[in-house]
Structure formats: structure tokens, C-alpha cells
Amino acid sequence: MMTPVQLVERVADRGQLDVISVADHDQVRGALEAVEWCAGQPGRSIEAVVGTEISASWGRHLVALFFSQPYPTAPFPRFKGLAETAARVADAGGVVIVPHALSMLVPSVGERAMRSLLATRDARRTVVGLEVCSGVVGGHAAESGLRTLNAGRWHLAEVGSSDAHHLAQVGAAFTEFPGRTPAHLLAALRGRETRARWGQAVGVPFTSHARQGWRSLVVKPVRELRAVLTGRDR
Numbered sequence: 026m027m028t029p030v031q032l033v034e035r036v037a038d039r040g041q042l043d044v045i046s047v048a049d050h051d052q053v054r055g056a057l058e059a060v061e062w063c064a065g066q067p068g069r070s071i072e073a074v075v076g077t078e079i080s081a082s083w084g085r086h087l088v089a090l091f092f093s094q095p096y097p098t099a100p101f102p103r104f105k106g107l108a109e110t111a112a113r114v115a116d117a118g119g120v121v122i123v124p125h126a127l128s129m130l131v132p133s134v135g136e137r138a139m140r141s142l143l144a145t146r147d148a149r150r151t152v153v154g155l156e157v158c159s160g161v162v163g164g165h166a167a168e169s170g171l172r173t174l175n176a177g178r179w180h181l182a183e184v185g186s187s188d189a190h191h192l193a194q195v196g197a198a199f200t201e202f203p204g205r206t207p208a209h210l211l212a213a214l215r216g217r218e219t220r221a222r223w224g225q226a227v228g229v230p231f232t233s234h235a236r237q238g239w240r241s242l243v244v245k246p247v248r249e250l251r252a253v254l255t256g257r258d259r
Contacts, residue, residue: 026191026237029059037063037071041196041224043205048076048088051100051249060096074207077101078124081110084132086124088156088186091211093118107134107142115151120214122154122184125161126171136174143179153214157221158185158198165223182214185221190237193227 029047036042047059059073076090080103087110089101097117101110111121123142126134134142143149157171158164175181185198201220202213213219 026233026240029055030062031192032189032195033059033062033071033073035192036195037066037069039196040070042199043070044072044074044207044210046074046076046090048078048090050078050086051080051103053077053097053100057096057098070205072207074210079110079114080104080132082106085134085138086132087111087114087134088122088124089114089117089119090122091118091120091207107138108145108148111142111148111151115147119151120154120211121152122156122186122214123152123181124156124186124188125159125164125167126155127167127174128159128161128163130163131161139179153182154184154219155179155181156186156188157183158223160187160189160194160197164188164198180217182217182219183221184214184219185223187224191229191233193229196224197226198222199224 032047033045036045047056049055053075056075056077060075063069063071063073074090075092075096076088077100079087079089079101081087082104085107087107101113114121123134123139125131126139127136143152155171155175157168157175159167185200187194187197187199189195189197199222201222202210203218204210204213
């Protein structure tokens, strides 16, 4: 419900965040646009990271970040296994964050699937973070259980993410880390030195949610089908 430029401009003007990623569902164009905008604003403190939220098997989501250059320009294959998806991200030089785990309201990685995903050494190197504070519906309710499981079993870096679909939601959750740059953030994720925090909660009108639902269920599928048929999805 916003353009990438609207997003990074708002964050830059408010001084909310040092590092941000546009992680659209199964797309990278918006992330590349955000990175380009930030690169053209040398006087601003905000920096952007290329990211994408991949629909893996059974529609479950994985967030991929910090790709090596040249950055991916096409979406990752959808509906592949979690481990295979993580391996594809690793091949592109990226790392994986598990978003809104255990959620019953959005496609999410469950406890058994998480255990299977982290069963190999390669996956443990690639899957570095867990979204403990998540702006999705039900995110607050899931926080306590996620912290307990992460401390006792998974030992991933804590991540806070607004998962914002509306400008008002940006910054509703965020990640604290030592430093201010993308390189510092990546090092903190790998070193498990991040802290997931809640920001200021901002309500979104019902009409805005209704518009988002229309875009998600009607506009977006039609647009993506058109992209596939015209070859722009490759």
C-alpha cells in the first residue's frame, strides 16, 4: 500500500531507522528501487538492504536479505522446500530470517518445520534470525512463546520487524544492533547480538485494510500473471 520511495522517504524524514529493507512477497524490484534511492541520498543516514519474502512450500514465508552483488533481479522459485529455498538464498550470498513463526493467521514456519530446517550445518549457517517481535496480526501474542523456544532450542538472532503493509505501521517493531550500517547489522545477526523491540503501535483504518485485501486477492495475482505471460517475471 505504498511505493518503495514513499517508504524510505518517510523513514529518512523521521529519522526512525538506520537500516531498512523492502522485502516484498516474491519480488525484488521494490528492494532494488529502495537501494537505488538511498544510494542517491548521500546526506541521509538511512541505508537500504536488498531483500525479499519468499513463498516456500505450503506458502510458508522466509525472508532473504544481504545478497552479494550482482543482486538478484528475478523472484526466487516459489513453493520449494524450506531447506532448498534457504540453499538458493545462500547461493546468492544471502541470509534467511524466519518471519512470524508459529503464526496461525499467516503462512508461517511451525515448530516441527523449524526443527527440520535447522537440522543441517548448511542451513544453520544461512538461517541466522527469528522474527520475535512481528507486526503481523497476533505478533504480540506469539512473542513470549517465540522467545522461550529460541532461547531453549533454536538460538537464532532476535529480529523485530514491522512487516508493514501501510506507511503508518513502519517502525511498529524494530531490531537493535551495535553500529549503524548494513555491515554492522549483518555482523550482529551472525553473532547473535541483536535485540528485538516494539515501537509505537499505530492503528490503520478498516477501509485501508479492505483496500489492501482487494489488492492482495485481486490486483496482485492479476499483475503477477500478466508479468509471467509477458516474460517480465523471469
